[in-house]
Amino acid sequence: MRHTIAVLVENKFGVLARVAGLFSARGYNIASLAVSETFDPAISYMTIVVEAKDEKVMEQINKQLNKLIDVITVTDFTKKDHLDRELVLAKINFLAKDKPRLEAIFNKFVGKIIHHKADTAIIEAVGDQHQINELLEELNKFGIKELVRTGKLAISN
Amino acid sequence: MIGARILLESLKREGIEVIFGYPGGQVLPIFDQLYDFDIKFILTRHEQGAAHAADGFSRATGKVGVCLATSGPGATNLVTGIATAYMDSIPMVAITGQVGTQLIGNDAFQEADVTGITRPVTKHNFLVKDVKDLARTIAEAFYIASSGRPGPVLVDIPLDVQRADTEFIWPEKITIRSYQPTYFGHPGQIKKAAKLISGAKKPIIYAGGGVITSGAHLELKELAEKIQAPVTTTFMGLGGFSGRHKLFLGMLGMHGTAYANHAVMQSDLIIAVGARFDDRVTGRLDDFAPGAKVIHIDIDPSSISKNIRADVPIVGDAKNILKQLITEIKKLPDTAQWLVTVEDWKKKHPLTYKDDSAMLKPQYILQQLWELTKGDAIICTEVGQNQMWACQWYQYLTPRTFISSGGLGTMGFGFPAAMGAKLGCPEKEVFNIAGDGSIQMNIQELATCVANKINVKVLIFNNGFLGMVRQWQELFYKKRYSYTPITSPDYVLLAQSYGAVGMLVTKKSEVRAALQKAIQTQNTVFIDFRIEPEENVYPMVPAGQAINKMIEGLA
Numbered sequence: 001m002r003h004t005i006a007v008l009v010e011n012k013f014g015v016l017a018r019v020a021g022l023f024s025a026r027g028y029n030i031a032s033l034a035v036s037e038t039f040d041p042a043i044s045y046m047t048i049v050v051e052a053k054d055e056k057v058m059e060q061i062n063k064q065l066n067k068l069i070d071v072i073t074v075t076d077f078t079k080k081d082h083l084d085r086e087l088v089l090a091k092i093n094f095l096a097k098d099k100p101r102l103e104a105i106f107n108k109f110v111g112k113i114i115h116h117k118a119d120t121a122i123i124e125a126v127g128d129q130h131q132i133n134e135l136l137e138e139l140n141k142f143g144i145k146e147l148v149r150t151g152k153l154a155i156s157n
Numbered sequence: 158m159i160g161a162r163i164l165l166e167s168l169k170r171e172g173i174e175v176i177f178g179y180p181g182g183q184v185l186p187i188f189d190q191l192y193d194f195d196i197k198f199i200l201t202r203h204e205q206g207a208a209h210a211a212d213g214f215s216r217a218t219g220k221v222g223v224c225l226a227t228s229g230p231g232a233t234n235l236v237t238g239i240a241t242a243y244m245d246s247i248p249m250v251a252i253t254g255q256v257g258t259q260l261i262g263n264d265a266f267q268e269a270d271v272t273g274i275t276r277p278v279t280k281h282n283f284l285v286k287d288v289k290d291l292a293r294t295i296a297e298a299f300y301i302a303s304s305g306r307p308g309p310v311l312v313d314i315p316l317d318v319q320r321a322d323t324e325f326i327w328p329e330k331i332t333i334r335s336y337q338p339t340y341f342g343h344p345g346q347i348k349k350a351a352k353l354i355s356g357a358k359k360p361i362i363y364a365g366g367g368v369i370t371s372g373a374h375l376e377l378k379e380l381a382e383k384i385q386a387p388v389t390t391t392f393m394g395l396g397g398f399s400g401r402h403k404l405f406l407g408m409l410g411m412h413g414t415a416y417a418n419h420a421v422m423q424s425d426l427i428i429a430v431g432a433r434f435d436d437r438v439t440g441r442l443d444d445f446a447p448g449a450k451v452i453h454i455d456i457d458p459s460s461i462s463k464n465i466r467a468d469v470p471i472v473g474d475a476k477n478i479l480k481q482l483i484t485e486i487k488k489l490p491d492t493a494q495w496l497v498t499v500e501d502w503k504k505k506h507p508l509t510y511k512d513d514s515a516m517l518k519p520q521y522i523l524q525q526l527w528e529l530t531k532g533d534a535i536i537c538t539e540v541g542q543n544q545m546w547a548c549q550w551y552q553y554l555t556p557r558t559f560i561s562s563g564g565l566g567t568m569g570f571g572f573p574a575a576m577g578a579k580l581g582c583p584e585k586e587v588f589n590i591a592g593d594g595s596i597q598m599n600i601q602e603l604a605t606c607v608a609n610k611i612n613v614k615v616l617i618f619n620n621g622f623l624g625m626v627r628q629w630q631e632l633f634y635k636k637r638y639s640y641t642p643i644t645s646p647d648y649v650l651l652a653q654s655y656g657a658v659g660m661l662v663t664k665k666s667e668v669r670a671a672l673q674k675a676i677q678t679q680n681t682v683f684i685d686f687r688i689e690p691e692e693n694v695y696p697m698v699p700a701g702q703a704i705n706k707m708i709e710g711l712a
Contacts, residue, residue, distance in 0.1 A: 010335055014284075018276060025277050056462070063459035069281040069301060072335040 002031060003058055004077045004084060004154045007046040010070040011037055018068050019046065028052070028061055032151025043072065047084075047154050077154050084154035087126050089114075091146040092139050094121035102142075109135045120145060160288040161186035161319040164252065165194050167295035170327050173223050175199060175214065175580055177207035181227020182267060183254030186319040199580065199609055202601035204231050206573040208238020209599070212247050213574025216560045217535055218581035219372070221248045221303050228254045229267030232313075233274065237567060239309045240278035244564025245393060246366060248307035250298050251275075255315040258286055271313050280308030288321035293328050300331040305338030306457040307370060338456060342471040342478035350428075350452045350469045351485040357426035357450075359495045360386040363409065363438075366393030366563070367431015367455060367475045369556040374398065376479035377430065383483060385492045387499050389417040391432050392548060395559040400532070400552030406499070407508070410438040411698045412545040415506035418696075418704040420499050421446050429453045431475040434464040435564070444703035454478050506696075506709065508549055516689035517665055519543070519618045523550035525668050526588065526616070529676065534586040535560060535578050539571035539595030541625035543618045545694040547590040569598025575613040576606055586614070586676060593619040593645045603655040606681040614675045614682045617648060620690045628693045632708070648685040657681040 009015045016035060023030050031049040038045050052058040058076065065074045077084070094102070094116055102121070106112060110132070111125035125135050129152065136144070158166070164187060168176070175197040180188045191198050201207040204226040211222030222242075226235050232253040242249045256265040272282045281301050283294050291314070298310040354360060368377050368390075374397050381388045381404050388398045389409040398405055406417040421427065427449045432438070439445045442464060453460075453467035454475055461470040471478055510520045523546055526534075532554035538544040538561040553559045560578055562570040575589040589596075596617050606613060618624075627641040652659030658680050662671045668686075675682040695710030 014272060014276075017273070021276055056466075060459065060463060067457070067459050069333065069336045 001052060003050050003052055004082070004152055005048050005050065005062070005065075006075045006077065006154055006156075007048060007065055008038075008072040009044050009046060010072065011042050011044040012070055015044065015070045018070065019048075019065070022064055022068065023050070026060070026064065028057065032149075034151045034153050047152055049152050075156065077156070080156055082154050082156045084128055084152050085126055086129060086132050086152050087124070087150045088132055088136070089148050090123045090125070090136065090139050090144050091120055092123060093119065093143040093145060095119065098142065105135075105138045109138060111135050111139075158325040159186065159320055159322050160291050160314065161190045163288070163291050163323070163325050164295060164314065164319070165190050165196060166325055167292050167327065168196060168223065171221070171295070171299045173221070176223045176225050177201055177210040177214070177577065178225030179204050179207055179227070179231060181231045181254065183228035183256055183316050184225065184231075184319070186316070187225065187252075187254065199605065201573065201605050203599065204234035205238050205569065206576075206599050206602045206605065208235045208249075208251065209241065209567075209570050209573035210577035210580075210602075211249050211251075212238060212242045212570075213537065213560055213577030214581040215242070215247050215249055215577075216574070217557055217578035219557065220581070221250055221299055222577065223250050223252070225252045226254070227267065228256055228271070229269045231267075232271040233269055236275060236278065239275055239311065241562050241565045241567045241570055242309040243278045243280065245562065246307050246370060247309065248302040249309040250302050251309060251311040253311060253313050254319070255284065255313045257317040258315045259317070261315065271311065275311050278309070279311050282311040282313065284313045284315075285318050286315070288318050288323045291318065292326060296328045296331050297333065300333070301336065305336070339472045340456075340474040340477055342454070342473040342481050344481070346469055346471045347478065347481045347485050350471060350482055351487070353426055353450055353452060353469060354384055354428065354486055355488040355490055357490045358492070359424045360384060360426040360428060360490060360492065361420050361424040362386050362388040362428045362430065363391070363421065363432055364388060364394045364397050364430045365391040365432025366397075368394055368397035371431065371456070371475040372556070373430070373476035373479050374556050376476055376483065378402070380479055380483055384486065384490055385496060386428070386490075387420055387496065389413070389421060391435070391438055391563075392561070393563045394432060395548060396553035396556045399554050401554060406503070408548050410704060411440070412548065412694050412696065413704070414508055414549070415696050415707055415709060416499065416502035418698070418707060419502045419506070421449075422703070422705045423498075424449045427451045429455070429467075430479065431455060433460040436464070438704075439464060440698050440702050440704035440706075510692075510695075510710075514689060517663065517668070517686055519546045519686070519688050519692060520550045521665060522616065522618070522668055522686055522688075523547060523590070525672055527551050529669070529672055530586060532558065534558065534588055535575075535582060536588050536590060537561065537571045537575040537578060538590040539592055540566045540568045541592050541595060541623065542628065542692075542694050543590045543592040543595065543624075545625070546618070549694075568595040572596060572599050572613070572615060573602045575615070576602060576611050579611050579613050589613055589615045591615055591617045592624055593617055593621065594623040594643055597645065600651075603652065603657055603681065607656040612679060612681055615684070617683060617685050618688050619645060619648070619685050620688050620692065621645075622690060624692075625694070627691070631691070631693070632697075633699070648683050652681070652683040657683060660684045661687070663687045
């Protein structure tokens with residue numbers, strides 16, 4: 001099962017390596033990882049999506065993360081109210097005549113054009129994973145040439 | 158004050174009396190300061206020896222051990238020693254020199270990414286980039302190494318930081334917001350544990366290294382006597398409960414006593430104290446103690462319910478929790494019948510060996526060593542058969558008298574560790590039980606012993622084999638002794654050439670006199686015991702089996 005966890009860490013060099021090293025050393029899988037400074041520059045926030053085969057593995061991931069000296073808190077969002085979002089940028093095949101078709105899509109789904117030239121457009125979309133996946137299916141009908149995703153960001157509500 | 162001096166002043170503030178290490182290009186400023194500084198420095202003959210010696214010093218004294226090496230190869234040579242300390246939760250601070258901050262990342266001469274290399278085998282590590290952070294970092298390193306579940310901490314100090322000048326400000330108190338170990342058990346959990354204990358019919362206490370780390374041996378004894386429960390210890394727990402106590406069952410697990418293993422398997426309640434249900438202890442997990450509820454006391458939450466699910470987890474320091482628990486238990490369990498059953502196993506499955514051979518038996522040597530020292534000695538070991546025999550055939554009465562690499566199983570550990578132990582406890586007789594394989598892994602430390610008059614007594618159980626691997630080949634690989642026969646130098650001549658004393662013992666009748674002579678000798682002694690070449694360690698639980706499925710060796 002996939003778990004989304006938030007890890008608050010001291011913003012020091014090597015912290016990301018410690019967290020990543022913990023996962024690789026113990027054979028846990030990271031599906032996505034997003035890291036950035038918080039409003040307090042001394043603290044960084046990591047949103048990690050992990051694949052854990054059972055509760056026991058998840059419990060270990062939680063405890064092992066907490067054991068790292070630089071980890072301040074670990075929150076598993078699986079059983080907590082939270083919101084999550086992902087940002088994607090997609091470069092698709094695009095011709096001027098396609099514009100109405102695309103706009104129709106954006107009426108139904110998340111996303112907007114942020115840049116276009118003769119044969120390509122760059123689409124930006126923010127949404128939860130379900131919304132993003134729906135959009136990508138639609139965009140793929142034009143042909144996705146390049147795709148970049150932030151991975152999940154999550155926050156408690 | 159320059160960084161190098163700040164380092165030494167900081168060590169002094171931490172109460173450090175001895176450093177084990179080796180000089181090199183990137184620690185020159187530190188060694189220049191050491192030249193006339195009031196801290197004893199022991200120059201080992203290999204950095205690995207320095208790390209193990211710091212570790213042995215720590216295990217024997219309970220204080221933090223310190224080792225020091227240069228960058229690159231100096232630091233990488235420490236790694237096995239650091240990993241050994243990490244697996245056994247030994248407090249240690251390793252200081253390494255690093256190339257100048259301007260050169261880091263340039264593949265400079267003797268550069269290695271030491272914080273990167275040691276990240277998985279340290280509790281924490283630091284690269285100090287600014288001399289202003291140095292004193293605080295050293296204080297944090299000692300605090301982290303010695304608090305909570307202890308472990309090694311490495312501090313990497315670039316050359317320019319050692320030379321840079323700043324004011325020395327020693328932090329009197331260290332708090333780290335992201336690191337706050339739990340020391341007292343949750344009262345609700347203690348109540349639940351007490352209730353389980355009161356209702357138990359066949360309880361057993363399973364005690365590990367945490368008892369020794371937290372100094373909980375008196376509380377452990379009090380609890381065992383109060384609830385009349387038999388006690389088994391892990392390898393790391395030996396000495397945490399008296400080896401002569403009538404409730405003691407010896408060590409459990411792969412080479413544990415048959416009665417300890419039967420008792421654990423048949424118990425209805427396991428009280429685990431500072432132990433982690435390691436695979437050498439549990440054997441096949443699915444078959445482990447099927448009828449037992451588990452109370453698990455440990456300071457490291459991640460050790461609880463990792464392998465065996467705990468019914469009552471209690472996070473905290475073993476000493477505090479046992480005190481709390483002893484007070485909380487009001488109704489005592491009736492274990493009379495259970496103790497009879499356990500006694501019966503003891504009688505039916507004693508530790509034993511065939512002593513009718515003309516050959517010298519390792520078990521006999523250990524029995525003689527016991528007769529001569531009665532537990533008043535520090536016994537270090539190498540790894541393999543020598544180590545398992547030392548667990549079985551010598552009785553440890555008090556904590557910190559058995560020193561051996563448990564989790565990592567590091568050959569070459571025992572000799573330098575014995576050196577560190579002797580420096581920490583000069584009044585104690587220190588023995589290293591060795592095999593002819595292991596002793597050759599750090600034999601260069603003979604020079605360190607002789608040069609510093611560190612009188613350790615090395616008992617080499619010389620069977621011409623890498624014995625434990627040979628035993629597995631005998632039992633599970635059709636006696637195909639692939640690269641396990643091993644040659645040795647003449648240990649008597651070797652010891653002499655270093656200025657130590659060497660003895661050769663080939664007969665049973667010579668054992669006692671040789672050991673007596675070694676004890677009386679004010680020098681490092683090597684005794685080359687030519688033991689029965691194919692003697693095995695029994696009982697033995699084959700890998701992946703339930704721990705009551707033992708090979709007992711002989712009837």
